[in-house]
Amino acid sequence: MNEETFAGIGRPPATRRQAATKLLWIFIWLAFMGAPVSDLLRGEHTGRATALGWLGLVSFVAVYLVLVFRHTNRPLDRTVVHATLAVLVTLATVLALTLGPVWLTLFVYASVSAGATLPLSQARVVIPAITVAMVLIGLTTDNPGDILPAVVIPALLGGFAMAGVRQMVRTTIALREARATVAQLAANEERLRLARDLHDLLGHSLSLITLKSELAGRMLPDQPERAAQQVADIEKVSRQALVDVREAVTGYRRPTLPGELAGARTALAAAGITAEVPSEAPEVPEKQEAALAWSLREAVTNVVRHSSARRCVIALTPRQTLDGPVLELTVEDNGLGGSPSFGNGLTGLSERITEVGGTVDAGSGRGSPGGFTLTVRVPLGSAS
Structure with missing residues (x-):
């Protein structure tokens, strides 16, 4: 209208x-x-x-x-x-x-x-x-x-x-x-x-x-x-x-997780993509939060620009590992998918996450033949 x-x-x-x-x-x-x-x-x-x-x-x-x-x-x-x-x-x-x-x-x-x-x-x-x-x-x-x-x-x-x-x-x-x-x-x-x-x-x-x-x-x-x-x-x-x-x-x-979650919700809705976005973000140390926020921004940008997806699911899940508690960010879409090629965006994202002791995994969607899933984990440390 x-x-x-x-x-x-x-x-x-x-x-x-x-x-x-x-x-x-x-x-x-x-x-x-x-x-x-x-x-x-x-x-x-x-x-x-x-x-x-x-x-x-x-x-x-x-x-x-x-x-x-x-x-x-x-x-x-x-x-x-x-x-x-x-x-x-x-x-x-x-x-x-x-x-x-x-x-x-x-x-x-x-x-x-x-x-x-x-x-x-x-x-x-x-x-x-x-x-x-x-x-x-x-x-x-x-x-x-x-x-x-x-x-x-x-x-x-x-x-x-x-x-x-x-x-x-x-x-x-x-x-x-x-x-x-x-x-x-x-x-x-x-x-x-x-x-x-x-x-x-x-x-x-x-x-x-x-x-x-x-x-x-x-x-x-x-x-x-x-x-x-x-x-x-x-x-x-x-x-x-x-x-x-x-x-x-x-x-x-410095970007924050609540701000990036709100921005992701708005960007996906504007692109006509059905989105599942957490309403709240857990407490994270500043450096880890900034790294996760940049990762979320990069992932949502890729979904909007390149995936041709109709649905995107974002999840923030605290997990306990042998190395201590971590916060896992998952961004999954049902778009075109393809093999994960670490271009400038993913390479810079991986370097940023490595600086705070985290890991980055990227691969095909888990719930559909196509799609793409980005998983980022950062240590929570004592702030959790």
Whole structure:
């Protein structure tokens, strides 16, 4: 579905094309106006009654479209909504009483409008009230049994269905706002963490550099040797501060297993591959976690780009071996398979895993004739 054409649920149309699309969907439901239109076209009423009928029908449709379409874009004031619904019910009542029972269809639109614009607590009262008014007017006609069953159920179902859709839209908006709030809070927390880390890393070092610079400046005229010692200390502190900053930046850029699992889930879904991905990752030492995270990223990239697979299973399994506990990462797909050739990707991955004392195995899929399975094991050590 093209976002340029269709506005998302709970979002007002941002372009003319989206507005036209929403208006088209509203116009489609006007097809049920066929009964009143046919009644006017048959010519069974007087000329004056027909003219007033057309005027009333056009007015009803105009008020209905303004209410539903405008309220979809930007909620109207509650008083305006109540007044507009009263106009719709009044027009439906007058037209049904003067022109015949086929005009009871207008009450269905009044019920749908109530469901689309009123809060659920009010809609659950107003929709049955409109239906009851329609039934009472229908009972005054000659053959109420012919028309009432055809309009009572649509009035109730249509009204409450629109109330459900409205509630779903409100929930969607609330979830979208909550997601944006959570993202903003996470970004703020990350900024605070970065600020704290920079202060802890550089605050003491910069204060020491400033102090020793002032001391060196005072010693320069009379004590050049001691001033030189202070300058040497400044150089040492500066180098250590640079090392600390580099280590901190490396830590920020280090991939994590939870982040890579979430990225794998998104990448596989975007590629149309059915995925089984663990929801949580066990606790692993930093170096081993970084190696596993890079392995998972490399494996998922290969599945998406080269495997032509329709299904991929990712597993993280703690195991006990003779050499101690290990965490085993398995990425298995049902794609084209083939013999494992250690190109640049697998070679670099193997070297990275070897550095942390782990192993890499790659081979054909275990559960299907084709497919490919990558198994990476890293020692857990004491962190488990």
